[in-house]
Amino acid sequence: MSILFTPIDLGNVQVKNRFIHSATYEVMAIETGEVSDKLIKRYQRLAKGEVGLIIPGYMYVHPLGRSYKYQTGIHNDDMIPGLRKLVEAVHQEGGKIAFQLAHAGRQTTKAMIGQTPLGPSSKGRNPITFVKPKEMSADQIQEVIQAFGIAANRAVEAGVDGIQLHAAHGYLINQFISPFFNHRKDEWGGSDTNRFRFLKKVLSEVRKVLPQGMPVFVKLNAHDYTPQEGITPSLAVTYARWLSELEINGLEISCGSPVYSFMNMCRGDVPVKELVNSLPFWKRPLGKLMLRNMVGKYDFEEGYNIEAAKMIKPVLGKTPLFVVGGLRQVAEMREVLEKQYADCISMCRPFIREPFIVKKIKEGNAEAVTCVSCNRCLAAVTHNIPVQCYNRGLPES
Numbered sequence: 082m083s084i085l086f087t088p089i090d091l092g093n094v095q096v097k098n099r100f101i102h103s104a105t106y107e108v109m110a111i112e113t114g115e116v117s118d119k120l121i122k123r124y125q126r127l128a129k130g131e132v133g134l135i136i137p138g139y140m141y142v143h144p145l146g147r148s149y150k151y152q153t154g155i156h157n158d159d160m161i162p163g164l165r166k167l168v169e170a171v172h173q174e175g176g177k178i179a180f181q182l183a184h185a186g187r188q189t190t191k192a193m194i195g196q197t198p199l200g201p202s203s204k205g206r207n208p209i210t211f212v213k214p215k216e217m218s219a220d221q222i223q224e225v226i227q228a229f230g231i232a233a234n235r236a237v238e239a240g241v242d243g244i245q246l247h248a249a250h251g252y253l254i255n256q257f258i259s260p261f262f263n264h265r266k267d268e269w270g271g272s273d274t275n276r277f278r279f280l281k282k283v284l285s286e287v288r289k290v291l292p293q294g295m296p297v298f299v300k301l302n303a304h305d306y307t308p309q310e311g312i313t314p315s316l317a318v319t320y321a322r323w324l325s326e327l328e329i330n331g332l333e334i335s336c337g338s339p340v341y342s343f344m345n346m347c348r349g350d351v352p353v354k355e356l357v358n359s360l361p362f363w364k365r366p367l368g369k370l371m372l373r374n375m376v377g378k379y380d381f382e383e384g385y386n387i388e389a390a391k392m393i394k395p396v397l398g399k400t401p402l403f404v405v406g407g408l409r410q411v412a413e414m415r416e417v418l419e420k421q422y423a424d425c426i427s428m429c430r431p432f433i434r435e436p437f438i439v440k441k442i443k444e445g446n447a448e449a450v451t452c453v454s455c456n457r458c459l460a461a462v463t464h465n466i467p468v469q470c471y472n473r474g475l476p477e478s
């Protein structure tokens with residue numbers, strides 16, 4: 082039996098293999114934030130495909146933390162029945178499911194939330210919208226911490242197996258823990274310990290409502306790739322150590338952000354045409370120039386977060402590590418586990434193309450995934466087009 086198919090305990094949840102579906106924004110919720118049948122079907126297929134643990138796309142915990150029109154919400158109780166259906170569909174196929182809880186912070190738009198986006202600090206404009214965020218007050222910080230806890234409770238009511246806190250990709254938690262975004266001088270900023278406090282408080286608020294043993298995971302950037310220093314691998318090592326001391330049940334390592342470095346987050350081709358078309362008309366000439374300039378600079382690399390995983394793994398103790406980003410060859414996935422660089426293989430784009438890839442690998446029918454990291458799926462979601470593989474050049478899976 083391949084090491085990839087050995088079970089692993091994450092908290093009190095036994096996961097049947099080492100494959101994790103990394104959170105993937107689907108553009109499949111309805112405008113109220115409720116899950117749709119299409120979204121449920123997506124995860125039912127993935128569960129049928131024997132993915133060990135499924136983490137659906139990020140869910141907003143508060144109306145002001147919403148990023149997109151068709152993003153799934155977990156911000157009010159009306160969301161619970163739909164979320165319950167989603168969980169049941171995955172369970173019926175023998176799968177396990179954890180919800181990724183998120184708040185966009187400054188990484189959203191006025192059009193989406195009806196007011197200026199909030200952030201730990203107001204410094205710096207969003208390079209895409211040119212909007213300066215509004216610094217959060219102490220009360221607003223408390224409100225968001227509580228919102229994470231209340232959202233976690235909704236997840237429990239929906240029957241979920243675990244929670245993942247989205248502390249990566251430039252969203253609110255990432256903004257608090259990054260010296261690039263956080264310039265506060267109060268208890269929430271000024272030192273690594275203070276910047277980390279927000280994540281620590283969110284974690285403890287979420288823990289309060291979870292049944293004993295239910296796992297909590299964190300997705301963390303090992304590198305923010307912001308114009309000035311944000312999270313670097315060495316700071317990520319410190320945070321990883323603190324998170325393991327707080328006894329989280331799994332850490333997923335990623336990098337980049339949709340606003341500052343989406344091509345680091347999703348290395349591969351720059352889909353210039355598709356991305357330019359998603360911009361407002363007046364931004365297209367400049368956008369085209371900038372995107373063309375990026376071509377060739379972010380070429381695909383196999384397992385591009387593995388080096389960071391190697392640095393982080395030794396400080397984690399017993400806390401399992403999931404690595405995401407460019408894992409494509411089965412031999413490499415095996416090596417990651419055998420050499421103990423990480424404990425689980427997390428993937429996003431390959432599952433968009435091949436929901437049954439885990440089953441194929443298990444049956445010995447695949448040595449690699451067929452995703453070529455063309456990033457058209459990523460371009461699609463920025464157009465509000467539901468996620469799927471748009472690379473017509475490849476044979477259908």
Ligand SMILES: Cc1cc2nc3c(=O)[nH]c(=O)nc-3n(C[C@H](O)[C@H](O)[C@H](O)COP(=O)(O)O)c2cc1C
Nearest residue numbers: 103104105106138139335406407428429430458459
């Ligand atoms: C279409 C798309 C949607 C994504 N949505 C999310 C999300 O909701 N939450 C998240 O943490 N990461 C999200 N990501 C990032 C992935 O989870 C993953 O970190 C990244 O794609 C690298 O992994 P891969 O090489 O296996 O695709 C998304 C990526 C893509 C392409």
